[in-house]
């Protein structure tokens with residue numbers, strides 16, 4: 001098969017950036033150019049200070065520092081990169097549609113289609129086009145029809161190669177993937193992509209399938225993962241009522257090798273750019289085929305997650321004597337999980353929104369999320385004016401400033417550093433009684449109760 005020497009990736013986001021950085025690092029003979037129409041983002045990827053790249057991921061800046069300028073390039077010259085590459089990854093965003101047919105459910109494929117049309121317009125020689133974005137099953141058909149009707153004699157092979165990395169562990173996930181999945185119908189094209197991954201991934205971890213199985217496997221994987229979180233979160237509510245401890249239950253069931261121990265951590269609700277979007281998309285596809293029971297089954301995973309976020313906020317209000325109006329509530333964490341600066345669909349946003357409806361005053365501390373992002377997340381909801389959001393929400397760079405004279409602390413993200421804080425000092429500085437609502441079951445409940453805190457831990461009931 002053809003040996004690839006130049007790769008272009010369209011989309012320099014949370015997937016395109018880390019994935020291409022690792023390909024460049026592991027395949028020194030391949031020149032990798034990551035392009036994006038967002039000039040500010042490209043400038044940040046090119047920042048001399050490698051700690052200012054736009055994606056925070058443990059280990060990523062080191063990989064970028066090693067490969068950038070050698071065989072890894074970030075650029076806004078999309079046409080040029082398409083023209084020069086033999087293999088083009090499409091890694092643009094595929095958000096939930098906010099308008100028209102399928103609004104709030106279907107994936108918006110306009111960015112994908114724009115890429116296909118641009119490739120069709122620019123390409124002068126044969127290309128392998130790789131779907132790296134998460135796409136509804138049968139998207140490759142649409143890409144094919146756009147690319148195969150250019151009439152300029154260029155041959156395009158289309159592969160599906162979904163990405164399974166999780167944010168916060170992206171580099172480790174890329175270094176040692178459980179599997180790399182490649183779907184396609186051209187054996188030569190498949191082999192060319194297998195050869196790229198074979199630079200560092202053992203052959204037995206590279207799976208090939210037909211293109212539709214590959215596309216659908218990505219939605220299925222995210223649906224199963226999210227379902228586990230909603231399942232344990234559903235039980236967390238029952239644990240609280242019955243004096244059981246969801247972490248003990250998780251340990252007890254997780255030792256069953258058929259169930260397994262991972263992804264059983266109860267939380268204030270899953271967030272991130274993928275789970276909700278991909279399940280909604282799956283539900284929409286099922287509905288399109290008239291599969292009502294299939295659609296309803298998976299939709300329940302989302303409904304449970306909405307309930308979990310809601311009841312966490314409701315519990316804060318009812319515990320604080322049914323009013324949080326004018327009360328200061330300190331948020332520890334805003335990111336949707338630890339070790340990332342990504343806040344998309346973070347539970348913190350929705351918990352904050354509920355509490356702001358009750359006129360709470362929220363002070364946020366997150367180690368990696370900047371102030372502008374927090375305001376942007378709240379403004380995007382359109383629940384209240386930008387001015388009101390800025391009046392009610394303050395963002396601080398020091399956790400101890402956040403908790404000072406607060407009525408309550410709410411833990412929204414499981415950042416390690418929260419465990420190491422001086423909780424004696426925090427107790428001294430808060431109003432009394434001092435409430436802690438631990439939405440991640442992160443803190444030592446008994447220790448904090450010993451200090452004097454009124455503790456609520458997700459999924460942990462009172463024993464008596």
Ligand code: NAD
Pocket residue numbers: 010011012013014015016035036037038041078091092093094111114115132133134135163164165166167273274
């Ligand atoms: P992102 O929003 O971080 O990045 C996408 C980038 O594409 C943006 O910078 C945007 O400016 C750029 N873009 C959009 N249209 C473009 C165009 N026509 N030309 C050039 N650039 C364009 O998104 P992401 O989180 O990297 O996700 C990308 C895809 O990967 C999505 O389909 C997502 O579902 C999937 N995915 C994401 C993750 C994750 O953890 N974030 C994991 C697996 C798969």
Ligand code: UDX
Pocket residue numbers: 163164165166167168222225229262263264265266267268269270271272273274275336337
């Ligand atoms: C997910 C998939 O794991 C990954 O394979 C896919 O490529 C993209 O979507 P990501 O969203 O980055 O990755 O992070 P993930 O670790 O899956 O966590 C998603 C959300 O679920 C987070 O909010 C996390 O806090 C929550 N979660 C996860 C739990 O509440 N409990 C768990 O046990 C696991």
